[in-house]
Amino acid sequence: MPELPEVETTRRGLIPHIEGQEVLRIEIREPRLRWPIPENIQEAVGERIESIRRRGKYLLFKLPNGHLLFHLGMSGSLRLCSKESPWRKHDHLQIDFASLGLRLHDPRRFGCLLWMEGDPDQHSLLKSLGPEPLEREFNGRYLHAQSRGRKVPVKTLIMNGQIVVGVGNIYAQEALFMAGIHPGRSAGSISLTRYEKLADAIRTILSVAIGQGGTTLRDFVNGHGEPGYFQQQLEVYGRGHQPCRRCAHLLREIRQSGRSTVYCPHCQR
């Protein structure tokens, strides 16, 4: 489910309700996530959430003695709820605060919850991540430099978290369409000018999607259980064999390293 805009939407929804709140209890009903939820997660109990930040698709809850690290995987969501509300199937844990609870719901269990002490950016999961796409260091020159000598398709390059974080299968396709670049083009063969266009497209797509509350395909909801609206503006994702809205040619669908990709053979070269 969640790419950067969905994770950011979740973060923004949670902040006003969670920041400054004391963790009263953590109830684990299903610890078998991508990695088992560790026992030391209980270190958070009795401490206050000082802030919530996002790194790529990870959410980091800062406490005085460490961080709670969440990842929503492919199907996860975090929702605020009343502490007594009935547990749904695939609700795996609840964090209790004074007047509300926070539930992790994740049918496929590709997500995680970990407890980290010390500098989270030095943690093995975070330390080799690339730059944030909405920050300065990410631009066309950076992408161009990173791509030299690389033969992977450009779509695979921009979905690689060591190159840039937060770009998943939906927004990679949308950004390549916006930039007019064929997703199968070898990364090392693309000019600086075109990478500048691509970097701009990635920033624009992600920003607009955040403004729309993310993309809801089947089940994404923000911290308050509300869907996003960006799916109404998807130009290529999920539209294989339908006409391009820009030129009316039929959109083509291919598979790249196991993921489906839709593009316009006329608009994207």
Place this chain on the structure above:
DNA sequence: ATCGGGACCTGCTTGC
């Protein structure tokens, strides 16, 4: 170093 593919899961849709 780089690359592709398998692995981890459940649920939904499609086709026989």
Place this chain on the structure above:
DNA sequence: TGCAAGCAGGTCCCGA
């Protein structure tokens, strides 16, 4: 109607 296959928003880890 039932069943199997294939697909889905992520990413770590392995062998080539």
